[in-house]
Amino acid sequence: MATMESLIVTVNRIQRACTVLGDHGGDTALPTLWEALPSVVVVGGQSSGKSSVLESIVGRDFLPRGSGIVTRRPLVLQLHKIEQGVQEYAEFPHLPKKKFTDFAMVRKEIQDETDRITGKSKQISPVPIHLSIYSPNVVNLTLIDLPGLTKVAVEGQPESIVQDIETMVRSYVEKPNCIILAITPANQDIATSDAMKLSREVDPSGERTFGVLTKLDLMDKGTNAVDVLEGRAYPLQHPWVGIVNRSQADINKNVDMIAARRRERDFFATSPDYGHLASKMGSEYLAKLLSKHLESVIRARLPGITSLINKSIDELEAELSHLGRPVAVDAGAQLYTILELCRAFDKIFKEHLEGGRPGGDRIYGVFDHQLPAALRKLPFDRHLSLQNIRKVVSEADGYQPHLIAPEQGYRRLIDGALHYFRGPAEASVDAVHFLLKELVRRSIAETQELKRFPTLQAEIAAAANESLERFREESKKTTLRLVEMESSYLTVDFFRKLPQEVEKGGNPNSVSADRYVEGHFRRIGSNVSSYVGMVSETLRNTIPKAVVYCQVREAKQSLLNHFYILLGKKEAKQLAQLLDEDPALMERRQQCAKRLELYKSARDEIDSVSWAR
Numbered sequence: 001m002a003t004m005e006s007l008i009v010t011v012n013r014i015q016r017a018c019t020v021l022g023d024h025g026g027d028t029a030l031p032t033l034w035e036a037l038p039s040v041v042v043v044g045g046q047s048s049g050k051s052s053v054l055e056s057i058v059g060r061d062f063l064p065r066g067s068g069i070v071t072r073r074p075l076v077l078q079l080h081k082i083e084q085g086v087q088e089y090a091e092f093p094h095l096p097k098k099k100f101t102d103f104a105m106v107r108k109e110i111q112d113e114t115d116r117i118t119g120k121s122k123q124i125s126p127v128p129i130h131l132s133i134y135s136p137n138v139v140n141l142t143l144i145d146l147p148g149l150t151k152v153a154v155e156g157q158p159e160s161i162v163q164d165i166e167t168m169v170r171s172y173v174e175k176p177n178c179i180i181l182a183i184t185p186a187n188q189d190i191a192t193s194d195a196m197k198l199s200r201e202v203d204p205s206g207e208r209t210f211g212v213l214t215k216l217d218l219m220d221k222g223t224n225a226v227d228v229l230e231g232r233a234y235p236l237q238h239p240w241v242g243i244v245n246r247s248q249a250d251i252n253k254n255v256d257m258i259a260a261r262r263r264e265r266d267f268f269a270t271s272p273d274y275g276h277l278a279s280k281m282g283s284e285y286l287a288k289l290l291s292k293h294l295e296s297v298i299r300a301r302l303p304g305i306t307s308l309i310n311k312s313i314d315e316l317e318a319e320l321s322h323l324g325r326p327v328a329v330d331a332g333a334q335l336y337t338i339l340e341l342c343r344a345f346d347k348i349f350k351e352h353l354e355g356g357r358p359g360g361d362r363i364y365g366v367f368d369h370q371l372p373a374a375l376r377k378l379p380f381d382r383h384l385s386l387q388n389i390r391k392v393v394s395e396a397d398g399y400q401p402h403l404i405a406p407e408q409g410y411r412r413l414i415d416g417a418l419h420y421f422r423g424p425a426e427a428s429v430d431a432v433h434f435l436l437k438e439l440v441r442r443s444i445a446e447t448q449e450l451k452r453f454p455t456l457q458a459e460i461a462a463a464a465n466e467s468l469e470r471f472r473e474e475s476k477k478t479t480l481r482l483v484e485m486e487s488s489y490l491t492v493d494f495f496r497k498l499p500q501e502v503e504k505g506g507n508p509n510s511v512s513a514d515r516y517v518e519g520h521f522r523r524i525g526s527n528v529s530s531y532v533g534m535v536s537e538t539l540r541n542t543i544p545k546a547v548v549y550c551q552v553r554e555a556k557q558s559l560l561n562h563f564y565i566l567l568g569k570k571e572a573k574q575l576a577q578l579l580d581e582d583p584a585l586m587e588r589r590q591q592c593a594k595r596l597e598l599y600k601s602a603r604d605e606i607d608s609v610s611w612a613r
C-alpha cells in the first residue's frame with residue numbers, strides 16, 4: 001500500500017514532466033495539466049522574508065540574494081525527503097545528470113538560468129525554473145517562489161515591472177488549486193500587507209491561505225502578535241504560523257540554517273509571549289503543516305485530475321489523428337501518400353457527381369431547365385418573319401423567281417435558323433464546366449487529409465481544372481458538330497410528307513395575287529418553323545448526351561489521369577515539395593504530440609501508485 005507521501009512524489013514527477021514538455025499553464029491553445037495540479041505558492045512583498053522562509057524550510061542557503069528584484073522567474077522547488085545520513089543534493093531538470101552538492105552553485109545556477117530567459121534586462125518571465133532538493137532535513141513538499149510584490153521599479157528595470165509582477169503573481173494565486181503561503185513581516189502593519197491584500201481578494205473565505213508572520217523578533221518592545229497568531233485579529237481557516245528567520249547580521253556572519261532553526265525553536269520555547277504556542281510555530285512546523293495539507297488536497301483532487309488526464313488524452317489523440325501522421329521521408333512512400341490523397345479527393349468528387357454529396361443534381365438542372373429555356377428563347381420569330389422570308393427567298397431566287405417550291409430559299413432559311421443552335425450548345429457546355437469546377441473546389445475543401453498540404457492542394461486543383469478545360473474543348477467540338485450535322489443533311493422525309501401546295505382556282509390577275517404570295521410565304525415560314533422545331537427537339541436530347549459523354553463521364557473517369565502521369569516522372573525532391581506541409585500544422589502536431597506524451601506519462605505515474613483507500 002502506498003503511503004501518503006507517494007502522492008506528493010507523484011505530483012512532483014508530473015510537475016517536472018510539465019516543465020520538460022513545456023506545460024506551465026497560461027496557454028489556452030492546448031489542454032493544461034499544470035494548472036490542475038495543486039501547489040503551494042509563496043507570496044509576499046519585497047523583503048517580507050520569503051527567501052528566508054523558503055531557505056529555512058529547506059534548511060539550506062541556496063537562493064540568490066541582492067538588491068532589487070532578484071526573483072524574476074517562478075521557482076518551482078520540489079523537496080524530497082531521503083534517509084538520514086545520505087548526502088543531500090539538488091538537481092535541475094534542465095541539467096539532467098548533474099548533481100549539485102554545493103548549494104552556492106545552486107544559487108549561481110538559478111541566477112544564470114534566470115538570465116538565460118530574461119536576458120540581463122532584469123525583465124520577468126513566467127517560464128518556471130524547476131529545482132529538486134533531496135535531503136534528510138526536508139519534508140516532501142512543492143513550493144513555488146514568485147517575484148516579490150513591489151511598489152516601485154528600481155534602476156535598470158522597466159516601469160511596467162511593478163504591474164507585470166502583480167499580474168504574474170495573480171495568475172498563480174487565482175487558480176482554485178493554488179495554496180497561498182502569504183508572508184507578512186510582523187514589524188509592519190498587517191492591514192497593509194501586500195500578501196494579505198492579494199489573498200483576501202482571490203480567497204476571501206481564507207480556505208486556501210496560510211498566513212505566515214516573519215520577523216517576530218523585530219517587533220517593537222512591549223508589542224506582540226499574539227492576537228494575529230491566535231487567529232483573532234485576521235481570522236483564516238488555517239492557523240497562522242509565526243517565524244523567526246536569520247537576521248541580516250546572521251547572514252553576514254554565515255550562521256548556518258540548522259543552527260538558525262535551533263535558535264528559532266529556542267526563541268519560541270523561551271518567549272513569554274509565544275511560549276504557549278511554541279509547538280505550532282517555526283519553519284519546521286510550517287513545513288510539516290504544508291506537507292500534510294498538500295497531501296490531503298492532492299488526495300481529494302486526484303479523481304478529478306485522473307479524469308481530466310483521460311479526457312485530455314482522448315482529445316489530443318483525436319486531434320492528432322485528424323492532423324495525420326508525419327510525412328514519410330523516402331520517395332516511394334511519398335508517392336504512395338500523394339496517390340492516397342488524390343484518391344481521397346477523387347472519391348469525394350465522385351460522390352458529388354453520383355449523389356451522396358450535393359452538386360451533381362445541378363448538372364441535370366442545366367439539361368432540364370437552362371438548355372430548354374435557351375432553346376425556347378431563340379429568335380426564330382424574327383428570322384421567320386414574313387419580311388425576312390420574302391427577302392431570303394427572293395435573294396435565293398436571283399433573277400428567275402422559283403416556279404414551284406423555293407428549294408434554295410428553304411435551304412437558306414433553315415441554314416440560318418440552325419445557326420442559332422450554336423449558342424445554347426456552347427452555353428450548356430460552359431454551364432456544366434463551371435459546375436464541375438465548383439465541385440472540384442468543394443471536393444478539395446472537403447478532403448480533410450489534404451488540409452495539411454497546401455501545395456499539393458493547389459497542384460491537384462490546377463491539374464483537375466486543366467483536365468476540365470480539355471474536356472470542355474472536346475465537348476464544344478462535339479456539340480457544335482451535332483449542330484453542323486443538322487445543317488449538312490436535312491431530313492428529306494419531313495419535306496416529302498408536307499402537303500403539296502394546292503392550286504387555288506380563280507383569276508391570278510385579280511387583286512388576290514398579293515394575298516396568294518403572302519400565303520405562299522407564310523406557308524414557307526410555317527414549314528421551316530416546324531422543321532426547326534423538330535431539330536430543336538432532337539438537339540434538346542442530343543446536346544446533354546454529348547456533354548455528359550465528353551465532360552461528366554470524363555471527369556468521373558480520368559480527372560487526374562494526366563496528373564498521375566506527371567507524378568510518375570517526378571523526382572524525390574519534387575515529391576517532397578508537393579508534401580510541403582503548412583508550417584503552422586507541423587508546429588501544432590508537434591505541440592499536441594508533446595502534450596500527449598505529458599498526459600500519458602502523468603497517467604502512468606498515477607497508475608503506478610496503488611492508492612491507500
Ligand SMILES: Nc1nc2c(ncn2[C@@H]2O[C@H](COP(=O)(O)OP(=O)(O)OP(=O)(O)O)[C@@H](O)[C@H]2O)c(=O)[nH]1
Binds near residue numbers: 053147
Ligand atoms: N531579524 C530578522 N530578520 C529577518 C527575518 N526574516 C527576514 N529577515 C531579514 O529581512 C531581509 C529580507 O529577507 P528576505 O528573505 O531576503 O526577503 P524576501 O521577501 O525574499 O526579499 P526579496 O527577495 O528581496 O523580495 C533579510 O535581510 C533577512 O535577513 C526575521 O524573521 N528576523
